[in-house]
Amino acid sequence: MVKAARKDALENRARIIEVARREVAASGVAELRLNAIAKEAGVGQGTLYRHFPTRETLLVEVYRQEVDDLVGLAPRLLETAEPVDALAQWFDQVAEYARVKRGVLAAVEASVWRGITNRSLGPIGDAITLLLDAGRAAGQIREDVDAGDVIVLIGYLSRLDEDEWSRRAHRPLRIVLDGLRRR
Structure with a gap:
């Protein structure tokens, strides 16, 4: 027992x-x-x-908590905001998540980070799908994009250096959001 x-x-x-x-x-x-x-x-x-x-086990748990919080945020945002606004707010949190992810992945060995990245892509993809589907239902999001497209587009965040973070983290997310909007 x-x-x-x-x-x-x-x-x-x-x-x-x-x-x-x-x-x-x-x-x-x-x-x-x-x-x-x-x-x-x-x-x-x-x-x-x-x-x-180990330091790595703590970092993995920090990362898991970030993923769980990010995934849980999507439905809560849809309760209080229009789908495109919810997606914009979610992107703001994605930027903060990516800062943690970038640091954690740099510190954790390759075999460990592959496992935690694979764990996050499914739930994060589900959260993005939820937001995109709500936006499509409201006529605000293009029909021809899916979660995989968004994950590829926001992947740049984990590659930013700290000295360019404030300049490059959030503005490109707004560009991505503009590209997702239905015209």
């Missing part, structure tokens, strides 16, 4: 992940120091290493 995790252990794990997510988003993966993460999360290093035995 598998023993359920204690509430405090789950809370510690969640705090560690949240601190690591903030640090990766703010400073990048190169600056991620596990002892600083443990301290800011209010846990000992032993606790951190029990949950995440």
